Amino acid sequence: ILFQVNGHSPDSDVQSEESLREDLQEFLGREAPLHQLDDLTKVNPVTLETVLRCLQARYMADTFYTNAGCTLVALNPFKPVPQLYLPELMREYHAAPQPQKLKPHVFSVGEQTYRNVKSLIEPVNQSIVVSGESGAGKTWTSRCLMKFYAVVAASPTSWESHKIAERIEQRILNSNPVMEAFGNARTLRNNNSSRFGKFIQLQLNRAQQMTGAAVQTYLLEKTRVACQASSERNFHIFYQICKGASEDERLQWHLPKGAAFSWLPNPERTLEEDCFEVTREAMLHLGIDTPTQNNIFKVLAGLLHLGNIRFADSEDEAQPCQLMDNAKCSVRTSALLLQLPEDMLLETLRIRTIRAGRQQQVFRKPCSQTECDTRRDCVAKLVYARLFDWLVSVINSSICADPGSWTTFIGLLDVYGFESFPDNSLEQLCINYANEKLQQHFVAHYLRAQQEEYTVEGLEWSFVNYQDNQACLDLIEGSPISICALINEECRLNRPSSAAQLQTRIESALAGSPCLGHNKLSREPSFVVVHYAGPVRYHTAGLVEKNKDPVPLDLTILLQQSQDPLLMVLFPINPKEKTQEEPSGQSRAPVLTVVSKFKASLEQLLQVLHSTTPHYIRCIKPNSQGQAQTFLREEVLSQLEACGLVETVHISAAGFPIRVSHQNFVERYELLRRLHQALMGPISPSPERSPHSKEATLQPLLQDILHTLPALTQAAATPGDSDEATPAPVHCGRTKVFMTDSVLEILEHGRAQVLEQCARCIQGSWRRYQHRKQQRQRRAAVLIQSAIRSWLARKQIERLHTAATTIKHAWQKWRIRMAFLASKELDGVEEHFSQVPRSSSSSPQPLVQTRLLGAIIRLWPLGLVLANAATGIQGFQRKLVVWACLQLPRDSPRSYTTQIAQQDQAGVTSIRALPQGSIKFHYRKSPLRYADTCPEPSPYSVIGFNQILLERHRLIHV
Numbered sequence: 001i002l003f004q005v006n007g008h009s010p011d012s013d014v015q016s017e018e019s020l021r022e023d024l025q026e027f028l029g030r031e032a033p034l035h036q037l038d039d040l041t042k043v044n045p046v047t048l049e050t051v052l053r054c055l056q057a058r059y060m061a062d063t064f065y066t067n068a069g070c071t072l073v074a075l076n077p078f079k080p081v082p083q084l085y086l087p088e089l090m091r092e093y094h095a096a097p098q099p100q101k102l103k104p105h106v107f108s109v110g111e112q113t114y115r116n117v118k119s120l121i122e123p124v125n126q127s128i129v130v131s132g133e134s135g136a137g138k139t140w141t142s143r144c145l146m147k148f149y150a151v152v153a154a155s156p157t158s159w160e161s162h163k164i165a166e167r168i169e170q171r172i173l174n175s176n177p178v179m180e181a182f183g184n185a186r187t188l189r190n191n192n193s194s195r196f197g198k199f200i201q202l203q204l205n206r207a208q209q210m211t212g213a214a215v216q217t218y219l220l221e222k223t224r225v226a227c228q229a230s231s232e233r234n235f236h237i238f239y240q241i242c243k244g245a246s247e248d249e250r251l252q253w254h255l256p257k258g259a260a261f262s263w264l265p266n267p268e269r270t271l272e273e274d275c276f277e278v279t280r281e282a283m284l285h286l287g288i289d290t291p292t293q294n295n296i297f298k299v300l301a302g303l304l305h306l307g308n309i310r311f312a313d314s315e316d317e318a319q320p321c322q323l324m325d326n327a328k329c330s331v332r333t334s335a336l337l338l339q340l341p342e343d344m345l346l347e348t349l350r351i352r353t354i355r356a357g358r359q360q361q362v363f364r365k366p367c368s369q370t371e372c373d374t375r376r377d378c379v380a381k382l383v384y385a386r387l388f389d390w391l392v393s394v395i396n397s398s399i400c401a402d403p404g405s406w407t408t409f410i411g412l413l414d415v416y417g418f419e420s421f422p423d424n425s426l427e428q429l430c431i432n433y434a435n436e437k438l439q440q441h442f443v444a445h446y447l448r449a450q451q452e453e454y455t456v457e458g459l460e461w462s463f464v465n466y467q468d469n470q471a472c473l474d475l476i477e478g479s480p481i482s483i484c485a486l487i488n489e490e491c492r493l494n495r496p497s498s499a500a501q502l503q504t505r506i507e508s509a510l511a512g513s514p515c516l517g518h519n520k521l522s523r524e525p526s527f528v529v530v531h532y533a534g535p536v537r538y539h540t541a542g543l544v545e546k547n548k549d550p551v552p553l554d555l556t557i558l559l560q561q562s563q564d565p566l567l568m569v570l571f572p573i574n575p576k577e578k579t580q581e582e583p584s585g586q587s588r589a590p591v592l593t594v595v596s597k598f599k600a601s602l603e604q605l606l607q608v609l610h611s612t613t614p615h616y617i618r619c620i621k622p623n624s625q626g627q628a629q630t631f632l633r634e635e636v637l638s639q640l641e642a643c644g645l646v647e648t649v650h651i652s653a654a655g656f657p658i659r660v661s662h663q664n665f666v667e668r669y670e671l672l673r674r675l676h677q678a679l680m681g682p683i684s685p686s687p688e689r690s691p692h693s694k695e696a697t698l699q700p701l702l703q704d705i706l707h708t709l710p711a712l713t714q715a716a717a718t719p720g721d722s723d724e725a726t727p728a729p730v731h732c733g734r735t736k737v738f739m740t741d742s743v744l745e746i747l748e749h750g751r752a753q754v755l756e757q758c759a760r761c762i763q764g765s766w767r768r769y770q771h772r773k774q775q776r777q778r779r780a781a782v783l784i785q786s787a788i789r790s791w792l793a794r795k796q797i798e799r800l801h802t803a804a805t806t807i808k809h810a811w812q813k814w815r816i817r818m819a820f821l822a823s824k825e826l827d828g829v830e831e832h833f834s835q836v837p838r839s840s841s842s843s844p845q846p847l848v849q850t851r852l853l854g855a856i857i858r859l860w861p862l863g864l865v866l867a868n869a870a871t872g873i874q875g876f877q878r879k880l881v882v883w884a885c886l887q888l889p890r891d892s893p894r895s896y897t898t899q900i901a902q903q904d905q906a907g908v909t910s911i912r913a914l915p916q917g918s919i920k921f922h923y924r925k926s927p928l929r930y931a932d933t934c935p936e937p938s939p940y941s942v943i944g945f946n947q948i949l950l951e952r953h954r955l956i957h958v
């Protein structure tokens with residue numbers, strides 16, 4: 001194996017053989033941490049054996065997901081692992097800065113896909129191809145992804161839109177139980193095997209919120225309605241109605257408890273999928289109301305009764321077959337439930353109508369027992385297939401968003417895996433054909449395209465031999481001659497052909513194909529196709545009939561007669577309708593066979609896949625018994641080989657899964673040139689972009705960007721992590737840049753850094769601008785404030801000034817008045833003194849008073865001066881001086897008293913005149929009414945007695 005993978009021959013290089021052996025031994029010596037290897041590309045050397053050991057180690061350690069380069073390998077745990085699918089975990093993957101750095105998980109693929117949609121890098125639309133054999137976990141994985149998107153792609157802003165989004169998601173999730181009830185069945189390999197392929201398109205709006213979905217189904221295995229292999233079952237819905245119907249419904253649908261139906265094998269074992277209530281609830285959510293549901297279940301019950309109609313072989317060919325015992329009752333019940341005329345039903349099943357000739361003459365021919373059975377089965381298949389298609393269309397109309405409301409999508413493809421049974425027929429041929437196509441898409445996408453591109457781009461690359469399945473596809477679908485073409489031709493010719501004849505035709509016409517084999521030991525006519533996943537033997541018996549999928553016209557006409565509302569919708573009366581049973585004579589128009597219809601829908605699907613960025617999840621079934629903790633190496637090995645995983649691992653590890661055109665690369669990472677500038681000085685100026693020299697102009701820019709990589713790698717490397725510091729694997733081809741995931745990550749990280757810097761720069765400039773604006777506004781405000789304040793101050797001052805002027809005027813007026821009154825008062829006193837007759841001594845008292853006043857008025861200042869000036873004079877001497885100055889009569893000393901100021905208060909403070917005591921001098925309280933104040937007296941004009949008192953200090957100083 002080692003030699004195969006590494007392309008060496010044992011003869012040519014013995015030394016390398018030994019070194020490889022050493023490598024392997026060294027690797028095997030490190031077996032213990034094998035389960036810790038998250039990526040199979042890290043297994044060294046990459047061989048089936050080592051990959052298998054790694055997967056086994058991880059499976060035993062309950063680690064079910066492993067990366068294999070660009071693919072995710074999902075091992076079926078066959079046991080509930082609820083902690084692996086918690087909504088919290090979904091959010092963790094969604095919020096992780098680098099989800100690929102978390103443990104491998106289906107959520108990490110989901111998140112990566114979602115981020116790709118967000119990044120808007122072409123192609124924006126994404127697809128996830130979930131493949132694997134039956135029972136490997138494809139449906140489970142698709143369901144997980146849908147739940148993941150329902151959680152992460154639903155963060156609408158308003159409460160109302162949140163409710164709408166929730167309803168849509170619920171409907172999308174509800175489509176699962178309905179489709180599984182009608183399209184899944186128990187097979188030998190899987191209790192819940194999808195008997196149809198489906199492509200679910202999750203529609204996202206501009207904000208990457210899920211706004212709706214659309215489902216496209218492929219190749220429902222409708223034969224299962226009328227024919228089930230032993231130990232297998234019919235579609236789940238039949239068991240659900242038989243087990244879950246209420247008493248009333250049983251009566252209505254004629255399904256008594258314990259009734260036996262030949263199309264309902266193995267009813268005794270109840271599966272967890274047999275939950276009628278869940279299906280009904282989901283149907284209700286999808287807008288299928290209870291009456292319509294009852295109608296559907298009534299028709300299904302009618303089909304079950306139809307299956308119980310048994311015909312006895314007729315001895316006379318001209319007579320129609322007789323019914324077996326009890327069959328009459330089944331015909332009646334079936335006709336009742338399907339609302340068909342009983343006679344017509346019976347007659348159509350037993351008698352064939354043939355139109356022939358130019359006049360389209362009608363001939364009626366009784367059918368053989370086998371033909372009757374086939375016609376009965378055909379009615380059931382026809383009804384069920386149309387019912388299933390109708391359900392899908394109802395689901396689509398319920399979950400599909402307006403075409404204008406979504407812009408991008410994520411497609412989930414859940415197709416049946418590769419099948420190889422002892423007895424394979426047209427169904428297996430179609431399924432394996434689809435798998436071949438998908439494998440080719442995978443190969444084309446990851447392997448061939450990669451290698452071819454490397455060559456075209458001039459990259460040095462050691463090629464890996466991969467398994468190209470083009471030869472196999474040519475054998476199946478090629479033109480003009482291939483298996484499909486030959487089978488179709490048989491249908492078109494409409495001639496009776498035996499299985500052996502078909503085998504001979506295929507073998508002779510396609511003898512040159514390397515993928516066609518023949519099992520000589522087989523007694524039954526068959527041919528072998530060597531698929532990429534292994535050889536499969538297909539029986540030719542019944543192949544052409546199945547491909548024709550004949551629907552006799554009279555059966556369709558019969559169903560058009562039904563009065564049942566649902567059947568009337570499923571079988572509208574359309575006179576133009578033609579079936580393939582009686583192609584009119586020599587008509588050479590292409591016949592719409594099963595294979596041609598399947599091929600057309602497959603091509604349509606592949607077109608969609610080609611226009612998207614694909615992601616792959618390979619589901620692996622560790623054992624066919626569905627047991628937990630059981631890893632059967634042989635079974636897993638065959639699956640690993642079947643899905644070409646080892647080649648994928650090897651190429652993904654060594655190759656460059658990411659390639660971006662120069663133009664796109666420069667557009668996205670031109671920003672990184674700023675880093676280059678920061679790290680290595682000025683960058684070359686951006687050249688003018690002229691269309692002629694586009695490549696030439698891009699080259700310097702590319703180089704600038706690529707030169708930043710070492711620094712970015714260095715920055716991204718955590719200290720002590722030598723792996724990440726090694727030069728990043730990136731190559732610049734002729735038109736594209738090739739790189740690994742890790743380089744993309746580094747570039748994206750660098751880009752994010754530069755964008756952050758730019759954002760900071762913009763923020764800084766904006767803040768500066770805001771600051772400057774604020775400053776300007778503040779200055780303006782201050783200016784306005786100061787202007788207003790000064791205006792207010794001026795106003796205030798003006799007011800004060802006016803007030804002061806008013807006060808001044810009033811004051812002046814008052815002073816003048818006071819002065820006038822004071823002078824008048826004083827003048828009055830003087831006049832009074834002058835008028836008092838000096839001689840009148842008849843009354844001594846008034847005389848003394850008059851003299852006293854006269855003395856005070858005349859000599860007071862002098863007395864004061866003397867009193868104050870006589871600093872050396874104390875006591876009585878001082879009094880004498882005062883008396884002398886005042887010329888007070890010494891003979892009547894009791895008529896007055898003199899108070900001398902205290903030690904610290906020089907001078908006389910008051911003179912009291914007695915006996916009346918009416919004349920009292922005090923410097924604070926004047927006897928004068930008006931002349932007791934002296935606002936700013938002129939220094940030379942002593943105008944009042946009181947003023948003299950008040951101003952004595954000043955006078956003293958003077």
Ligand SMILES: Nc1ncnc2c1ncn2[C@@H]1O[C@H](COP(=O)(O)OP(=O)(O)OP(=O)(O)O)[C@@H](O)[C@H]1O
Pocket residue numbers: 076077078079080081132133134135136137138139140141190192193194195415416417619
């Ligand atoms: N991750 C898982 N965790 C737990 N059980 C799982 C898981 N994946 C699958 N299973 C189990 O395996 C069974 C088969 O899975 P599923 O129906 O998804 O297979 P499939 O590949 O879709 O098969 P088919 O092709 O027949 O439809 C499921 O019913 C479920 O019980």
